[in-house]
Amino acid sequence: xIRLLIILFLSPGYLCLDPFTSGVGLGASIFASAIWxxxxxxxxxxxxxxxxxxxxxxxxxxxxxLEENVFGQHIVKxxxxxxxxxxxxxxxxxxxxxxxxxxxxxxxxxxxxxxxAANMFQNGMKSKYVHQFISTVHFPLLSxxxxxxxxxxxxxxxxxxxxxxxxxxxxxxxxxxxxIIDTIKPYLDYHQVINGVDYRKSVFVLISNTGGEDIxxxxxxxxxxxxxxxxxxxxxxxxxxxxxxxNDLGGLHQADIIQKAxxxxxxxxxxxxxxxxxxxxxxxxxxxxxxxxxxxETLPEEERVPVKSYTEEDVDRLAEERSYWPKDYKIFSTSxxxxxxxxxxxxxxxxx
Numbered sequence: 001x002i003r004l005l006i007i008l009f010l011s012p013g014y015l016c017l018d019p020f021t022s023g024v025g026l027g028a029s030i031f032a033s034a035i036w037x038x039x040x041x042x043x044x045x046x047x048x049x050x051x052x053x054x055x056x057x058x059x060x061x062x063x064x065x066l067e068e069n070v071f072g073q074h075i076v077k078x079x080x081x082x083x084x085x086x087x088x089x090x091x092x093x094x095x096x097x098x099x100x101x102x103x104x105x106x107x108x109x110x111x112x113x114x115x116x117a118a119n120m121f122q123n124g125m126k127s128k129y130v131h132q133f134i135s136t137v138h139f140p141l142l143s144x145x146x147x148x149x150x151x152x153x154x155x156x157x158x159x160x161x162x163x164x165x166x167x168x169x170x171x172x173x174x175x176x177x178x179x180i181i182d183t184i185k186p187y188l189d190y191h192q193v194i195n196g197v198d199y200r201k202s203v204f205v206l207i208s209n210t211g212g213e214d215i216x217x218x219x220x221x222x223x224x225x226x227x228x229x230x231x232x233x234x235x236x237x238x239x240x241x242x243x244x245x246x247n248d249l250g251g252l253h254q255a256d257i258i259q260k261a262x263x264x265x266x267x268x269x270x271x272x273x274x275x276x277x278x279x280x281x282x283x284x285x286x287x288x289x290x291x292x293x294x295x296x297e298t299l300p301e302e303e304r305v306p307v308k309s310y311t312e313e314d315v316d317r318l319a320e321e322r323s324y325w326p327k328d329y330k331i332f333s334t335s336x337x338x339x340x341x342x343x344x345x346x347x348x349x350x351x352x
Contacts (some may be wrong), residue, residue, distance in 0.1 A: 025323050048129075049165060050165065055120070061119065062081055063077070066080070070111060070274035071279040072275075078234075079267075083099070083264060093201060094190055094202045095108055095264075096205070098120065098263045099263075099265050102211040102212060102245070102269065103242075103270070105209065105336060106335065106339075107269035110171065117167055129166045139176055142177050156184050157197065161197045169199055169204075170205065172321060173252060175251070179255075185257050189260070206251075208245070210241075218236065219271055246259075259332050273335065281315050288341075
């Protein structure tokens with residue numbers, strides 16, 4: 001009934017009342033006018049809007065999320081949390097926040113971008129204010145480069161005009177044709193307003209494997225020197241990343257956004273060691289077992305079956321199923337924690 005009344009009050013036809021017919025008519029007209037003026041607030045009770053609680057103005061529990069779910073990436077945690085916190089707490093940031101995530105497969109680049117979305121928006125990656133582009137899906141043909149530039153320009157303009165606090169994630173940026181990403185350069189720059197729209201509150205995440213080999217080699221030499229992994233800093237890797245991104249073929253090749261220093265943080269994702277792979281396996285096992293136990297609780301008692309548990313020996317054995325490099329030391333995982341869920345599912349489905 002309440003929804004029906006609201007719909008009626010939001011209808012322009014309902015508001016066409018003769019205020020002189022009766023006192024009741026006058027009261028109804030005033031009430032309906034008040035409802036009409038607050039229609040946006042009422043609408044936001046039933047659908048996502050560009051305001052609290054759907055859009056958050058602080059980084060929430062991002063630090064806790066990364067600590068509990070992302071392993072071996074101290075540079076990532078420090079850089080992403082501090083940068084996002086600083087950006088979100090400013091009412092008028094100087095420019096849009098731009099991250100460039102670099103690293104080899106399975107080191108957590110997409111995983112971290114999902115946590116950023118979850119902390120910026122109540123609906124996380126499902127929010128209509130989160131826009132994900134995958135180069136091989138959205139920009140696959142080199143012959144269509146000019147069209148992609150026009151489309152991308154329109155997408156960014158249109159979506160930020162609807163919500164200034166938007167998140168754009170560009171995956172596989174290393175597979176993007178050169179020049180396309182520079183289409184959005186004006187929206188990443190130090191402009192307060194462009195055509196009546198403020199782009200400075202938005203966040204952009206560029207994800208690529210570019211520079212992954214450089215990161216891996218620096219990390220290996222650091223290890224060979226007997227130094228702690230945690231001693232590596234963003235400063236040790238940032239120049240390597242910028243040079244690789246600018247010079248290697250791909251979406252950032254000789255890009256203006258690099259030349260004009262519009263990327264706020266080039267973030268290095270270090271190759272994961274075997275101990276980190278084990279941490280990923282434990283987390284996945286605990287999550288899966290917890291879900292299976294909850295599923296069992298919904299079944300009649302006579303249909304319930306025991307949920308398989310695990311030991312540290314199981315974790316060690318599952319970790320050994322992965323490949324590691326270099327051949328002489330076998331320190332780093334060749335695929336990080338990617339597809340850990342598959343070996344965990346297989347383990348849990350085996351008879352016990």
